[in-house]
Structure formats: C-alpha cells, structure tokens
Amino acid sequence: MTHTKTVELEGHIIDSGTMGRCFGLVMDLGGEFEVEAFDVGRHKEEESYCRLRVSAPNEERLRSILHELHQNGANLSDPVDATLDPAPADRVVPTGFYSTTNHPTQVRHAGEWLDVERIEMDCAVVVDPDGPRAYTATLNAVRAGDLVVTGEAGVRVDPPDRPRDGGGPFGFMQGGVSSERPSRSLIERVAEALVETKAEGGRILVVAGPAVIHSGAGEALARLVREGYVDALSAGNGFAVHDLERAIYGTSLGMNIETLEHPRKGHKHHIYTISEVIRAGGIEAAVEAGLVEDGVMYECVVGDVPYVLAGSIRDDGPLPETITDAVEAQNAIREQAHEADMVLMLSTLLHSVAVGNCLPSTTKVVCVDIDPATVTQLLDRGSSQAVGMVTDVGTFVPTLAETVLD
Known part of the structure; x- marks a missing residue:
C-alpha cells in the first residue's frame, strides 16, 4: 500500500537550490514524487511555488521523508493545528517532541499561525494558549505541564532565501568555506556590512579566541570596541587572561608580541595576571585601580x-568574572546571541559553535580562522548562513579595523 502526502515550497526555491535539494531527498530516501503545480517567479523579487505529491511504500518511510523535507522548508499543503502534549516533569519533554531548526518557524494553534519566539536550533517549542504565543525552550528550561509541540504537523519552517542577484552589503554571505577567495575584497565587504549594521541600529557581537591577542590583533579589536563597532563580546577565560596579561606585562603567553622575545619568567605572566586581577577584585576593579590601562x-x-x-575545565584561575557553571554560561551566551544582528567569530572553534547553536538563521555570521576545519564544523552544525574566511586573524582584524575606521 502506498502512502502519500502533499507538500508545498514557496520562495526563491530555484536560486537557493531548495527545490532540487528536496527532489533529491525524496529519491535518496526511497520515495517518489509528482509535481502537481510549479509557478516560476519571473522577476528578481517574484517568488516561485511548487506543490509536490510525495509517496512512499509505508508510513514510517513517508514520515522520514516528510521530516527531511520539513527541515528544508517544505510544508504540508493541508495544515492542521499542532499537537500539544504536557511535559510530564521538569526537564522532561513528551516523546516525539518537535526539535527546532534555527530557521524562522511558525506553529498553528486554534486555526492561527503563531511565530515561534527566540528561535534557535535543538530546542522544544512551548505554546502558551493564554497568549496565545509560542516560544523555544531548551530541555533544561522545560517545566512540568508546559504544552510542548510534538510531531511536525502544524509546524511551518521558512529557511532564508539566497539573494538572487547577490547584491547588497550582505549579498556575499551565502555560506561556504574557501581559502581561495580574495581576502582583501572580502574584508571590505565585511567592513561594509559592519557599517551598514550600525547605521541601521543593529547590534554586533564578537566571539573571540586567545589567538586574537597572541597574533597581535588585540589592539585593533580594542579600537573597534572603542569606536562603537562592538556591542557585546563573547569569549573564554583564556582570551581575557591573554588580553589582561598584554595590558599589564606587555606579553601574551609570556611572549612579547612586538619583539617576539620571551622575557625571563614570562611563562608565569598569565598566572601572575590572574592573581593580580583577583587581588584587585575583578576586571572592572583592576581597570578602576589603574592596573589595566588598555x-x-x-x-x-x-x-x-x-x-x-564562559569557563572550561582547563582554565587557570579562573578570573572572577568567568562563569564556571556551564548552564549559566549557556544562558548568558543565549541572551547575547538573540540580541545580535551580526556576529564576527574570530579564531575560536568551541565558542563559535556554542554561539552558532543559539543563533537564528537570519543573523549574519562571519567566521574567521586559519584552520578550515573550524569554519567547516560551524557550517556542519547547521549555521548555513555563515560565510567562512580561512585566513590569519592577526591580519584580518587589523585590516578590518583600518577599513572601517580610516
């Protein structure tokens, strides 16, 4: 017995490759499809529409195909209200709960489509019927009795379209990783995007690793902060320690960044720095006391x-401001991520992935690292909107600051 369902695709589904990708998914998963309707957008702003009748030899196979199609923006043509099941206990979700993508999502409740607030990947969706409103909740934030969406019926996903003409300040941000791209011209596009974001009142989040300081790019990043092009910073204990060591001793990991010399006892500078900052009462107190002046x-x-x-088990010290509780650190990062309109990720694999997990796919992301694997892993985790630059962060940040500010 053949099982069938009809799904619809709308938007710039040809330019974004969405339609072809969906065709391939059906065939790869052992199903068949028939195109019942196909309207092609004939202008840059005009969207296309495709209706597919999808069939599979059994219910389970069809369900698997529909799940993959749904992740790519194909929605059932005859939507019903989403199924809501109460959470049986704190941090326990109903079996078969809907796990979110990072794309804009809606759920159908009482015949109306509700935008899911604070969308990010790998969350549950909770519906408050008194609102009515729908919002994401991490598993540890789910409380007993919360009405959680289960299954994919009544859920609509809208992946961002690729710009047809590649124009505009964000036109270059179409995903992918390459070391072959002309770095200078791409940096100029990133600089244009930063300026445009600020001009529109947007917020820029910088995610930075210790290599930013160790490579000599700290001064340029500090300048971007000073000139108002950084609205929030997400980093680890190591980044802050390197930066503070540079301010107090002129070294990073015991090395003088300008001369590349290793002063006597320089290898102890980082732990001395932590001790001095703790003694002062923290980073802010160290600044106020004049211990840290740049x-x-x-x-x-x-x-x-x-x-x-955000702390880790390998941290020295750590500094007083470092958040050592992993869940607390996640929540703090999540708040930053949801307020950001553009994110610069600079040479930090773990923090880039952590922040990327919290970002909706509509947020512009630039990830820079000398190691292609860092950028690739970010994209593989689902941050398909990110553009990757495989280059030395010690060159990228100063060039970016020069382009933006001079």
Whole structure:
C-alpha cells in the first residue's frame, strides 16, 4: 500500500537550490514524487511555488521523508493545528517532541499561525494558549505541564532565501568555506556590512579566541570596541587572561608580541595576571585601580560593553568574572546571541559553535580562522548562513579595523 502526502515550497526555491535539494531527498530516501503545480517567479523579487505529491511504500518511510523535507522548508499543503502534549516533569519533554531548526518557524494553534519566539536550533517549542504565543525552550528550561509541540504537523519552517542577484552589503554571505577567495575584497565587504549594521541600529557581537591577542590583533579589536563597532563580546577565560596579561606585562603567553622575545619568567605572566586581577577584585576593579590601562577588556569596561566569559575545565584561575557553571554560561551566551544582528567569530572553534547553536538563521555570521576545519564544523552544525574566511586573524582584524575606521 502506498502512502502519500502533499507538500508545498514557496520562495526563491530555484536560486537557493531548495527545490532540487528536496527532489533529491525524496529519491535518496526511497520515495517518489509528482509535481502537481510549479509557478516560476519571473522577476528578481517574484517568488516561485511548487506543490509536490510525495509517496512512499509505508508510513514510517513517508514520515522520514516528510521530516527531511520539513527541515528544508517544505510544508504540508493541508495544515492542521499542532499537537500539544504536557511535559510530564521538569526537564522532561513528551516523546516525539518537535526539535527546532534555527530557521524562522511558525506553529498553528486554534486555526492561527503563531511565530515561534527566540528561535534557535535543538530546542522544544512551548505554546502558551493564554497568549496565545509560542516560544523555544531548551530541555533544561522545560517545566512540568508546559504544552510542548510534538510531531511536525502544524509546524511551518521558512529557511532564508539566497539573494538572487547577490547584491547588497550582505549579498556575499551565502555560506561556504574557501581559502581561495580574495581576502582583501572580502574584508571590505565585511567592513561594509559592519557599517551598514550600525547605521541601521543593529547590534554586533564578537566571539573571540586567545589567538586574537597572541597574533597581535588585540589592539585593533580594542579600537573597534572603542569606536562603537562592538556591542557585546563573547569569549573564554583564556582570551581575557591573554588580553589582561598584554595590558599589564606587555606579553601574551609570556611572549612579547612586538619583539617576539620571551622575557625571563614570562611563562608565569598569565598566572601572575590572574592573581593580580583577583587581588584587585575583578576586571572592572583592576581597570578602576589603574592596573589595566588598555586592551579589549579595558575598552569593554570603559565603554560599558557587556561581555560573557564562559569557563572550561582547563582554565587557570579562573578570573572572577568567568562563569564556571556551564548552564549559566549557556544562558548568558543565549541572551547575547538573540540580541545580535551580526556576529564576527574570530579564531575560536568551541565558542563559535556554542554561539552558532543559539543563533537564528537570519543573523549574519562571519567566521574567521586559519584552520578550515573550524569554519567547516560551524557550517556542519547547521549555521548555513555563515560565510567562512580561512585566513590569519592577526591580519584580518587589523585590516578590518583600518577599513572601517580610516
């Protein structure tokens, strides 16, 4: 017995490759499809429409195909209200709960489509019928009795379309990783995007690793903070320690960045730095006391730029401001991510993936690392909107600051 369902695709489905991708998914998963309707957009702004009748030899196979199609923006043509089941206990979701993508999503409740608030990947969707409203909840945030969406019926996903003409300040952000792209011209496009984001009142989040300081790019990043092109900073204990060590001792990991010399006892500078900052009462207190007079953390304190330092088990110290509770750190990063309109990820694999997991697919992302695997892993995790630059962050950040500010 053949099982069938009809799905619809709308938008720039040809330019984005969505239609071809959906065709391939059906065939790869052992199903068949018939195109019942296909209207091609004939102008740049005009969208296309495709209705597919999808069939499979059994219910389970069809369900698997529909799941993959749904992730790519194909929605059932005869929507019903989403199925809501109460969470049986705190942090326990109903079996078969709907796990979100990072794309804009709606759920159907009482015959109306509700936008899912604070969308990010790998979350549950909770519906408050009194609103009515729908919002994402991480598993540890689900509470007993919450009405959780189960299954994919009554859920609509809208992946962002690729610009047809590639124009505009964000036109270059179409995903992918390459070391073959002309770095200077791409940096100019990133600079244009930064300026445009600020001009429109948007917020820029920088996710930075210790290599930014160790490569000599800290001064340029500090300048971007000082000039108002960084609205929030997400980093780890190591980044802050390197930056503060540079401000106090002129070294990073014991090396003088300008001369590349290793002063006597320089290898102890990072732990001395942590000790001095703890003694002062924290980073802000160290700035107020004159112990720290420049650097990225200094500019964040002076300019009242919020920062999150997420800790790990390998941290020395750590600094007083470093958040050592993993769940608390996740929540702090999540708040930053949801407020960001553009994100610069600079040479940090773990923090880039952590922040990327919290971002909706509508947020512009630029990931820079000398290692292609860092950028590839970010895209593989689902941040398909990111553009990757495989280049030295020590060259990228100063060039970016020069392009934006000079």
